[in-house]
Amino acid sequence: xxxxxxxxxxxxxxxxxxxxxxxxxxxxxxxxxxxxxxxxxxxxxxxxxxxxxxxxxxxxxxxxxxxxxxxxxxxxxxxxxxxxxxxxxxxxxxxxxxxxxxxxxxxxxxxxxxxxxxxxxxxxxxxxxxxxxxxxxxxxxxxxxxxxxxxxxxxxxxxxxxxxxxxxxxxxxxxxxxxxxxxxxxxxxxxxxxxxxxxxxxxxxxxxxxxxxxxxxxxxxxxxxxxxxxxxxxxxxxxxxxxxxxxxxxxxxxxxxxxxxxxxxxxxxxxxxxxxxxxxxxxxxxxxxxxxxxxxxxxxxxxxx
Amino acid sequence: xxxxxxxxxxxxxxxxxxxxxxxxxxxxxxxxxxxxxxxxxxxxxxxxxxxxxxxxxxxxxxxxxxxxxxxxxxxxxxxxxxxxxxxxxxxxxxxxxxxxxxxxxxxxxxxxxxxxxxxxxxxxxxxxxxxxxxxxxxxxxxxxxxxxxxxxxxxxxxxxxxxxxxxxxxxxxxxxxxxxxxxxxxxxxxxxxxxxxxxxxxxxxxxxxxxxxxxxxxxxxxxxxxxxxxxxxxxxxxxxxx
Ligand SMILES: Cc1cc2nc3c(=O)[nH]c(=O)nc-3n(C[C@H](O)[C@H](O)[C@H](O)COP(=O)(O)OP(=O)(O)OC[C@H]3O[C@@H](n4cnc5c(N)ncnc54)[C@H](O)[C@@H]3O)c2cc1C
Ligand SMILES: Cc1cc2nc3c(=O)[nH]c(=O)nc-3n(C[C@H](O)[C@H](O)[C@H](O)COP(=O)(O)O)c2cc1C
Ligand code: FES
Numbered sequence: 001x002x003x004x005x006x007x008x009x010x011x012x013x014x015x016x017x018x019x020x021x022x023x024x025x026x027x028x029x030x031x032x033x034x035x036x037x038x039x040x041x042x043x044x045x046x047x048x049x050x051x052x053x054x055x056x057x058x059x060x061x062x063x064x065x066x067x068x069x070x071x072x073x074x075x076x077x078x079x080x081x082x083x084x085x086x087x088x089x090x091x092x093x094x095x096x097x098x099x100x101x102x103x104x105x106x107x108x109x110x111x112x113x114x115x116x117x118x119x120x121x122x123x124x125x126x127x128x129x130x131x132x133x134x135x136x137x138x139x140x141x142x143x144x145x146x147x148x149x150x151x152x153x154x155x156x157x158x159x160x161x162x163x164x165x166x167x168x169x170x171x172x173x174x175x176x177x178x179x180x181x182x183x184x185x186x187x188x189x190x191x192x193x194x195x196x197x198x199x200x201x202x203x204x205x206x207x208x209x210x211x212x213x214x215x216x217x218x219x220x221x222x223x224x225x226x227x228x229x230x231x232x233x234x235x236x237x238x239x240x241x242x243x244x245x246x247x248x249x250x251x252x253x254x255x256x257x258x259x260x261x262x263x264x265x266x267x268x269x270x271x272x273x274x275x276x277x278x279x280x281x282x283x284x285x286x287x288x289x290x291x292x293x294x295x296x297x298x299x300x301x302x303x304x305x
Numbered sequence: 306x307x308x309x310x311x312x313x314x315x316x317x318x319x320x321x322x323x324x325x326x327x328x329x330x331x332x333x334x335x336x337x338x339x340x341x342x343x344x345x346x347x348x349x350x351x352x353x354x355x356x357x358x359x360x361x362x363x364x365x366x367x368x369x370x371x372x373x374x375x376x377x378x379x380x381x382x383x384x385x386x387x388x389x390x391x392x393x394x395x396x397x398x399x400x401x402x403x404x405x406x407x408x409x410x411x412x413x414x415x416x417x418x419x420x421x422x423x424x425x426x427x428x429x430x431x432x433x434x435x436x437x438x439x440x441x442x443x444x445x446x447x448x449x450x451x452x453x454x455x456x457x458x459x460x461x462x463x464x465x466x467x468x469x470x471x472x473x474x475x476x477x478x479x480x481x482x483x484x485x486x487x488x489x490x491x492x493x494x495x496x497x498x499x500x501x502x503x504x505x506x507x508x509x510x511x512x513x514x515x516x517x518x519x520x521x522x523x524x525x526x527x528x529x530x531x532x533x534x535x536x537x538x539x540x541x542x543x544x545x546x547x
Pocket of ligand 3: 511512513514515516517518519520521522523532533534535
């Protein structure tokens with residue numbers, strides 16, 4: 001028997017697999033397909049203070065071995081999420097979730113975080129300072145050490161829950177930003193959000209996405225994400241939720257060897273709605289194949305010796 | 306929704322750009338005319354959405370128009386090819402209250418998509434008027450299929466090279482009855498501008514998932530944002546913000 005348990009900021013997970021924010025809605029679509037209690041946890045759709053439609057469509061494009069999205073944080077607003085989505089989720093999911101906190105100002109992040117902090121269903125806050133699809137907010141906070149630290153500290157001050165700060169790869173030095181978040185009180189780092197990208201339609205000679213640019217994710221970004229997890233692992237003491245392009249149990253193990261304590265799965269869920277179930281079911285056999293009996297023992301394993 | 310493997314049993318060109326694909330597999334998740342499937346293609350990350358043109362317990366018919374590299378590849382697949390499909394997606398048409406002489410208007414690749422609805426309504430004794438709209442004679446397909454189920458078929462071409470010269474809007478003169486429409490967004494928007502119509506419109510959108518998880522396909526409606534894949538693809542007339 002192998003042991004797939006890991007601990008993320010003091011909370012135990014039956015396995016490290018966590019569907020990524022924005023690719024799992026509030027869980028309900030997937031709960032119709034399989035018992036989502038097999039998941040370690042999941043991260044809900046990015047949530048702002050007020051309802052948002054998001055960006056104009058088209059906001060999805062094909063990538064090579066991946067996809068682009070410019071959804072732009074469509075969500076019904078934090079009050080509706082807590083009043084309407086969470087009770088429905090409670091019927092189908094018994095474990096604590098990650099609440100993905102978004103905003104356009106420090107005050108908004110703090111207001112959303114306060115509301116999620118009061119929810120028993122929320123185990124962790126995942127502070128999304130990395131969305132490439134909104135102007136004047138989101139990624140803006142994640143691209144400088146000062147603003148990343150400012151919003152991290154402000155949110156940390158209003159929550160008792162573990163605070164995971166989600167970073168954007170669209171920066172020159174991910175390590176310094178991760179360190180700034182750690183110093184400001186982050187309990188964990190998640191990375192990566194999507195990579196800023198675009199496509200052009202040859203027939204119309206115009207960008208495919210109405211927003212012109214969008215975020216690339218899926219298998220194409222896996223080596224990039226793996227490299228960033230590696231670098232951040234070397235620089236911080238807090239745990240890492242590694243994500244970006246993960247679609248197999250082997251990817252989960254590789255991400256953990258690079259330094260991830262838990263592993264997010266995003267775009268893979270959209271292509272294959274059973275992706276996380278499959279990854280979790282196959283994990284023990286793949287662990288055995290690579291001689292792993294206790295999964296947490298391999299975290300950062302590629303850095304040593 | 307189901308995920309399962311289908312086998313291509315027949316790939317027939319209907320025109321230079323539209324192929325009819327017959328597949329064998331488990332269709333138990335398909336319950337209503339107007340639903341769609343998501344087809345996984347080798348080398349493509351995103352699945353491609355196609356309307357169900359017809360189905361039985363274990364056979365599925367799609368009409369695929371060449372539109373880009375994915376549909377090109379699909380149209381050239383040989384019989385015997387296995388494909389991974391998500392089936393039973395979307396709401397489909399509501400057929401609970403249908404007037405005795407419904408009007409079905411299809412444009413381009415939307416024509417095939419109305420076939421199972423036409424069949425369903427004819428089976429229920431409705432007198433179905435089917436207006437099939439194309440650019441030009443060379444694009445016309447499925448006329449005989451609609452005739453074979455006793456629909457009253459009217460063909461419109463923009464250049465008048467077959468049937469009546471005209472488009473979907475001209476078809477509205479055929480009958481002032483309940484309207485079911487599937488075709489390009491521009492056509493649907495033009496039809497929807499007729500406020501007094503009792504209409505059901507089947508929309509297209511770029512999709513990330515096809516089953517309601519990603520918010521990629523959202524449209525604005527009078528009732529707030531709606532997902533084309535999960536709340537649609539069929540919407541009532543008069544609610545969409547075009
Ligand atoms: C609900 C629904 C039902 C459909 N039914 C049919 C049908 O019965 N027959 C048919 O021929 N076509 C249908 N389409 C359109 C069909 O999905 C696209 O033509 C196809 O996805 C294009 O793929 P491609 O690789 O050839 O084009 P590319 O341009 O290479 O595709 C790139 C990306 O854009 C997307 N895309 C491009 N054009 C469209 C479009 N018009 N609608 C949605 N996504 C698009 C593709 O899915 C892919 O993700 C339907 C679309 C929807 C949303
Ligand atoms: C359609 C879509 C929507 C997303 N929405 C969010 C979001 O609301 N909040 C967030 O923090 N990340 C969001 N992301 C980013 C993912 O959570 C993840 O970080 C990224 O996609 C990389 O993982 P992947 O390659 O496995 O998809 C979204 C990604 C996709 C594809
Ligand atoms: S395509 Fe993902 S929600 Fe509609």
